[in-house]
Every structure is written in structure tokens, then in C-alpha cells.
Amino acid sequence: MGEEYKRSYTFAMDYGTSDFKFGPITCGETPEIVENRGYFPDKESIVYKTFETPKDVIVGRDVPLYLQSSEDLSTRLIYPLKNGVIDRDDEKAWRVLEEISKHGLALFQPKAEDFNGYYLVASLSSVSPRYMYEKLFNLYERIDSETGYIKAATIIPQPLAVAIAHKETTCVVLESGHGNTQVCPISKYPVRNAILAINRGGGDANALTSEILKDIGYGDLARQESLVRKVKESMGLIPKDLDMAIQKAKEDPKRFKARFKVPGTRIIIDLDDQSWTRFLIGEYVFNPNHEVYNSYFIRGMLKPKDLRVGDAVFQGMIDFGEAIIQSVERCPIELQPYLYRKILLSGGNFQWNSPTGMEEIAVDAQQKIRILLKKHGITNVKVNMTQDPQFSVWKGCIIYGYAVPEGYRWSWDKMEGWRIIHERP
Amino acid sequence: MNDLKLTSMLQGHFSAKGLEISVNQLEDGLIQFKDDVNIVAAYIAKPEHYTARNAFLNLMLKAASRINEYNQTYLVAPKLYGPMLDVKQLSTTGMGLILYDEREVYEAYPARFFQRTSQNQPSGLNEVNAHLTAEIQRLRDEVEWLKKDLVNLRVELEKLRERRIVEKAVEPLNPIESQTYGDTLPSFFKDNPWITVLSNRGADLT
Numbered sequence A: 001m002g003e004e005y006k007r008s009y010t011f012a013m014d015y016g017t018s019d020f021k022f023g024p025i026t027c028g029e030t031p032e033i034v035e036n037r038g039y040f041p042d043k044e045s046i047v048y049k050t051f052e053t054p055k056d057v058i059v060g061r062d063v064p065l066y067l068q069s070s071e072d073l074s075t076r077l078i079y080p081l082k083n084g085v086i087d088r089d090d091e092k093a094w095r096v097l098e099e100i101s102k103h104g105l106a107l108f109q110p111k112a113e114d115f116n117g118y119y120l121v122a123s124l125s126s127v128s129p130r131y132m133y134e135k136l137f138n139l140y141e142r143i144d145s146e147t148g149y150i151k152a153a154t155i156i157p158q159p160l161a162v163a164i165a166h167k168e169t170t171c172v173v174l175e176s177g178h179g180n181t182q183v184c185p186i187s188k189y190p191v192r193n194a195i196l197a198i199n200r201g202g203g204d205a206n207a208l209t210s211e212i213l214k215d216i217g218y219g220d221l222a223r224q225e226s227l228v229r230k231v232k233e234s235m236g237l238i239p240k241d242l243d244m245a246i247q248k249a250k251e252d253p254k255r256f257k258a259r260f261k262v263p264g265t266r267i268i269i270d271l272d273d274q275s276w277t278r279f280l281i282g283e284y285v286f287n288p289n290h291e292v293y294n295s296y297f298i299r300g301m302l303k304p305k306d307l308r309v310g311d312a313v314f315q316g317m318i319d320f321g322e323a324i325i326q327s328v329e330r331c332p333i334e335l336q337p338y339l340y341r342k343i344l345l346s347g348g349n350f351q352w353n354s355p356t357g358m359e360e361i362a363v364d365a366q367q368k369i370r371i372l373l374k375k376h377g378i379t380n381v382k383v384n385m386t387q388d389p390q391f392s393v394w395k396g397c398i399i400y401g402y403a404v405p406e407g408y409r410w411s412w413d414k415m416e417g418w419r420i421i422h423e424r425p
Numbered sequence B: 001m002n003d004l005k006l007t008s009m010l011q012g013h014f015s016a017k018g019l020e021i022s023v024n025q026l027e028d029g030l031i032q033f034k035d036d037v038n039i040v041a042a043y044i045a046k047p048e049h050y051t052a053r054n055a056f057l058n059l060m061l062k063a064a065s066r067i068n069e070y071n072q073t074y075l076v077a078p079k080l081y082g083p084m085l086d087v088k089q090l091s092t093t094g095m096g097l098i099l100y101d102e103r104e105v106y107e108a109y110p111a112r113f114f115q116r117t118s119q120n121q122p123s124g125l126n127e128v129n130a131h132l133t134a135e136i137q138r139l140r141d142e143v144e145w146l147k148k149d150l151v152n153l154r155v156e157l158e159k160l161r162e163r164r165i166v167e168k169a170v171e172p173l174n175p176i177e178s179q180t181y182g183d184t185l186p187s188f189f190k191d192n193p194w195i196t197v198l199s200n201r202g203a204d205l206t
Helices: A003-009 A046-051 A060-066 A070-076 A091-107 A130-147 A158-165 A202-215 A225-235 A242-251 A272-286 A291-298 A320-328 A336-340 A365-375 A392-403 B003-015 B047-051 B055-065 B079-084 B087-093 B125-169 B194-199
Strands: A010-015 A019-024 A032-035 A118-124 A150-157 A170-176 A181-187 A196-198 A259-261 A268-270 A307-309 A312-315 A343-346 A383-385 B020-025 B030-034 B039-044 B072-078 B096-100 B105-109
Touching: A003 A010, A003 A118, A003 A392, A010 A091, A010 A392, A019 A091, A019 A392, A032 A060, A032 A091, A091 A130, A118 A130, A118 A158, A118 A392, A130 A150, A150 A158, A150 A392, A158 A170, A158 A181, A158 A343, A158 A392, A158 B194, A170 A320, A170 A336, A181 A320, A181 A336, A196 A320, A202 A225, A202 A272, A202 A291, A225 A259, A225 A272, A242 A272, A272 A291, A272 A320, A272 A365, A320 A336, A320 A365, A343 A365, A365 A383, A392 B194, B003 B020, B003 B030, B003 B039, B003 B096, B003 B105, B039 B055, B047 B055, B055 B072, B055 B087, B072 B079, B079 B096, B087 B096, B087 B105
Parallel strands: A010 A118, A118 A150, A170 A343, A196 A312, A343 A383, B039 B072, B072 B096
Antiparallel strands: A010 A019, A019 A032, A170 A181, A181 A196, A259 A268, A307 A312, B020 B030, B030 B039, B096 B105
């Protein structure tokens, strides 16, 4: 089976922490997307006993139709991936992953007679341990034995997929989501021993925003995470230099005035003379080590801690510049300048406002990374934001699945290649 | 007036309303009249009730304490004492007043009609047991029928669900043959150096 077959039957799955993006190459520019979660209905419920016998686990768009009382949602509604990892023994999470994978394939079940299974490319976090690969392959074999949907499968790290989608063969991908951030150097292959994980993401900036709201008298609103996130996105700014930004904002609060109207209400959040706190939010994502944050830690805000997840240690307080340097310095010396020349920022945690007229004080994520690297003596760097961050992993997987020859078989040393799921002619 | 004559005159008064004597305890000052449905009590005031200071009041209290046992309750007193009685007390309790003399018995103040607490209850324990047993049997029969219906409905639902799953399986969201991308690759393939890099994977192994 050659290129022509793959032109129709390459399939990609991106297992994100919150969303599952999936679909064949024939989807074109955008895949299907559903929340990466599964619901285990209470089959003892009299409603189900009387009227319906649901499946063990519900996935996809039907989930809201099956939700029962909110009291047991935390045990029945399972988001399988936490920090990009599923525990080896977390049976419910693996069950959800199997069901959602099967669901994705079933939605695109081809009718054509020549269909003999998809070339499936799945994408996992770069810090996913080896047992996740093993269990995922086993899961695909089970699905194929029931359905015949999968001819061959492979699994690649998400940063590699991002680099492929952005046509960068040598680069550093910095992927920052809600819960964590990964730094992954790529040189035609992901440099696995140089991958670095940080236990800090958009959720930590939300926590700081919540504390700021409490301090200025919006304690009631500070408990609503979705609202806090909107306030962060609307008001948060990345400072070029935090000390300077605070000084300027305190001298001239009107210039940095920020107001946020809570949608659908008459409530307006006005930072007023506390407008300088806008800069704390952005700085915290990139570098939480400034002494100004101590007052928040003392009052009970959780400090990002070092965390072991699977085989990886996620550092809590390392600044993004230092993290990139530590990662790159694990790569061959000759390669390092090339890696610094192309740094790709991916993920929602790099989407920040950079208002016009404040350029000398507030910067965007790319510039902040350049500033942090410069502080550590690294210059001549080029930093870019990924385009279309939501689907770039899926696109990279599709290209990978199409281009990698079928004869390139899976190797546990390289963690690459095709694993043949069925050999039917 | 002797008791016999008073009883006779009261009997005549209530028989005009379709009631007849059911219990005669005149020595205790009580005569009951009844028809098919209702029971009426008549408390007779005796001479001592007029002489002792609170005796009549006690009679009223005694009658009032049992007022729910009868549909109507009357006090019966000589006509001579009628003007001395406090009608307001009767009005408050709902009791009526019957006055009499040698010639006549008449209703000076009408009694209010009450629903008896024991009314409509089966009279005997056996009757109650028979009623409950029949009711339980009827409910058991109904549950059996409902169970059978439920089993049939489940079978029907299972058939419908199987049909739905089959229908869904043959209608994929995005059938390959309906797409036009079989010939042209998506735009993100264009000028992508990874195509060459990846297509050479494994070449270094051979």
C-alpha cells in the first residue's frame, strides 16, 4: 500500500488535556473536536433500568445528555489526561481513552471497498512515559480486532507534531497549556533526553489573578474560575521589566487603567490605582521568582512546586528563559545555536495582549522570551508564535502519517515508526 | 315530668326527623337517636343541674368533650330555665338546645352538624382485615402486570437500540468517497520540508 492509499486513509488523533482532536487526512484543514472526557453513568439508576441500557462509558457530544446529579460528577465524569499523563493503573481513564478513540474512528468509517484500515498517528505529551505508548498500542489492537479500522499505528510527541506543522525541522518548541509547560528541542527527531517539563501554566496565572481580585474587593467573583480566566486574558500584561512597569504604573495609574465588564451583568471590575497589578499576572507565567510574589505565597497562594509525573520531574519555579537554556544545553554544542534561532511558542498560555502605546513597558510573549534569554546571555534568538495553535498538532500528525514509509517499523529505541496492527491483504 | 314521658316526647320530636332511639341511658342523662347515617345525642338536664351552682356548666362540658362522637348534640332542659341559659356558650360549642314543658318539646337553638370521627370506618375488625387483604391482592396483581409490561418494553427497546446502532454504523460522518481531497493534499503540506525528511525515515537503516 503506497502513497495513494495514505492520501485517503491517514488518520490523526491529538489527545489533549481538555480536547480530543481527530480525523482523517480527508478532513482537509480542520479535524473534528470533542472534549477529551468520558462519563460513567450510574447503571443502577431506575431511569436507566426502566428506559435505557447505556454503554459503560459515554464519550463525545452525547455526554451532556447522560449527566446525572452534580454530586457524583467528580467520580463519574473522567478527564483521562492529567499533565499529559495517565497513571498505569487508572482503569477508568484508560477505558475513556479507548472509547473516545473508537468513537473517533467510527465517525469516519469509510465505505469504500479498498479500505483496509487507517494509518493512525496519535500524539501524546512529550513527557508521557513508555508504558503509555505500550498501553495505547494494546488499545489500538483491541479496537482493530473488533472493527478492522487500524492497519498500522504510531505515536509521536506533541512538540514534534507542532514543529512539523510549522515546517521547522530544527527548533525548540515551548508548549504551554493550562497545567504545565514543556520544552522540547527538535532536530529532525525530538531530542528526548533534552525534554524539560515545568509545573506551571495558565492555571497558575489564574490563581494569581484571583488573589489580586480578592485584594481589590472582588472576593465573590474571585471564586469563579472561568470569570477569573477572562479577567486575566483581558487585563493581564507581560512587563518588559517588572520593577520598571510597577513604578511607571504607580506614577501614572490612569495610563494603565483597566476596566472589565462582567458579561451579562452590570458588574464592572476596575483596578483603579491598583492597575500596576496587571503586570504581575503576565510576569508570573514567565518568571515567578520576583520578591513581589512572596506576599501572595505568605497569604496562602500555592507556590508552583517540583512535581514527579510518570518518569518526568516537572520543575515549579524555573523561569522560561532558564528552562530553554537548560534544555538546549543538553543537546550537542554544534546544534545549540540553530535551536536558539528558532523557538516556537505553542499553546493558549502564550496568548497575551500587548496594547499599542505601551510598547516600552508591556511586551508580547515572543519578546518576553527574548528578554529572558538575553538576561542569561543568550542573544541572536528568533521566537515565533505558532499559527492555528488548536489544530497544529493534528496537522503535524497527518503529515507524519502520510510521509513516513510503511516499511519504517516501530522501534522502542527511537520511539518511532509504524507498528503494524493487522496484516490483512 | 317523669322520665318516661320526656323520653316519649323526645322520641316524637326526633322521629319527625327520621331518627329513632338507639341507646337510652336516661339514668346517665343521655339518649341517642339515629337513622341510617347519623347519630344524635340528647343530654338531659336533671333537677340537680338547676340547683347546684356549676352542675349545668359541668353537663355542658361533658357534652362538649364528646361532641365529635355524634353528628349533632343537644342539651334538653325545662322551658322554665330557657331564659337563664347562655346561648353564646351553645353557639361556641356547636350544641343545640331543646326545651320542654308538659305540653310540648321544641328546638330552641339548632345544633351544628359535625362529621363523626368514627364515621365511614368499618365497624368490625374482620371487615377491616377483609378490606385490606382484598386491596393488597389487587395491588399484587397490578405489580405483576406492570412487571410483565416492563419486560416487554425492555425487549422492544433493545430491538430499537440495535437498529439505531446499525443505522449509525453505516452512516459515517465524513465518508471518504464523498470528499474531494483524495487527489489534492491539504494546504499545510505545501512546501513542507518535513515531507522529505520523514519520507527518508528508515533509509539510514538499510
